[in-house]
Amino acid sequence: MIKRFKCDLSPELTTCLKLSDKDRSDCCRIQDPIPNDGECFMKDIGNELSKLYRRHERMFVKRRRIMEMALPIRRRCRYVPKCPCQFSKNIEIVRADQPSYTRTEQLALPTVRRLLNRRQLAISTGDTIGESILNRLLRYSYLSLYSRLMNIQPLKKPxxxxxxxxxxxxxxxxxxxKMAVPKVVPKPPKLERQAKEISPGRLKKLSRPKRxxxxxxxxxxxxxxxxxxxxxxxxxxxxxxxxxxNVHINESPEKVAPNALTYKPxxxxxEMSQPLTMHEANTVPVDIKENPFAIAPNALKYKASSRMKELAEPKEFENTHIRENPFAISPAALKAKATPRLIELAKPKGG
Incomplete structure (x- = not known):
């Protein structure tokens, strides 16, 4: 049997303070003792604690070794009530559902989507306390200024x-x-080029410099x-x-093959080994010709046409570079009037 302290709030012991605990020797006397009708709330608190303990037992796997290791070696009181005389300021009780009006408090409220997700999780796990807390926070978030500006609406049944x-x-x-049938991709039309037309894409490609x-x-x-x-x-x-x-050097180059000696052409x-004779001038070499300035017989028989005769006659060209009177002055120069700038430039230098 585990010995429990008076301050150990467990289902077996619902409260740690009783009416007889108003006198404390280690501190000052409590002026406002617990009223006689205050113990009526202890039953409700004990019921809530028992619910929490049952939830705690369901959430963990019950193993003997784990339960033994979960027991503390040195058991101490979880809550030691302190005397109010130790505090310099007065203790003020603040409501949990106090309305928020400032912008910081409004922005500090959690988002509705997150709260709805947590609320759904609490409902699925059977957490009634967490569901009530989340409902309160949802009410604050729905009625906040920024949720009204965003026009957030409560969930509706689908x-x-x-x-x-x-x-x-x-x-x-x-x-x-009908939609599953693939569409036929139309073929691109052929480019109609005119005669001697060059493709602009080809020209652009060829104009790029080589690297x-x-x-x-x-x-x-x-x-x-x-x-x-x-x-x-x-x-x-x-x-x-x-x-x-060196197989490419022949030691006796004058040696003739025996087949070449016995060959009969x-x-x-x-006939093919003899040189070609086109006319009499080619029959004899140039160095041995008797009259190298002789005219070919075909040239003597040639009759020139009228056009050839016209081209053969020398032409007379007029010499335009020589003037008849080189000292003559043009009439435009005689009528011209000299400007002050020309008169200034016409003066000799250093005058």
Missing amino acids: VKKKKTTKRQKARQNKFFA YMEEVKPQWELTETMRQYKPTKRIKIMAKHHDRE SARIK
């Missing part, structure tokens, strides 16, 4: 939707089947690791020069 008839379902299915990436080779340097490098045996073998025979090959 209207049940009517069941669709067979005719409506058939109509819906017909509409869904050339300049390859910057780093300057070669003989590093310290390269100086101290020691090649392996395999690298030394691969670094040796191989002497190979045909009449056609002999």
Whole structure:
């Protein structure tokens, strides 16, 4: 049996203060004792506490080890009543549902959506006390200034939707089947170009400058690791020069193949091996010609046309650069009047 303190508010012991507890030796005497009819409220408080204990028991898994560990090692009084003489100011009782008028108090009220969500949770868990508190807060939030400005309305019972008839379902299915068919994408029309017309997109693409990436080779340097490098045996073998025979050099170039010596050319090959003779001038080389300035016989027989004769005659051009009277003055220059600026410029310098 666990020993309980007088201040331990539990279902077995409803209250910690009784009428006989008005005399306290550790502090001053209580001037206003608990009235005789004050114990009538203790029963209601005990009932509320018993409800809380029952809720607490339902919320946790009852295991023997957990319940043993939940008991405190050093049990102390949960609430020690203090004497009012220790406070310098008077104790004022403030109502819990005091109306709020200031802007700060109005803005400090919780949002209606959050309260409705918490209220729904309290109803589902069977928390009547929490539901009553949330109802009070909801009343304040609904009647606040900012909720009225936002036109927040209380929740309404949702209207049940009517069941669709067979005719409506058939109509819906017909509409869904129509909408499920994919649309045919129209083909873009072909561009009609006129003769010698160039595509503007092609011109724009060709007008863009080409980008050339300049390859910057780093300057070669003989590093310290390269100086101290020691090649392996395999690298030394691969670094040796191989002497190979040059198959492209013929040691005896004057040697003729035996097939070429015994070959007999045909009449056609002999004919093709002779040089072409177009006319008598090509039969003899230029260096051996008797008269290199001789005129070709075809040129002597050629008859010139009238147009060729006209073009062959020299033309006389009038020389426009030489004047007949170079000292003549034009009539416009004689009629011209000199401006003051011209007169000033005509004066000799340093005069």
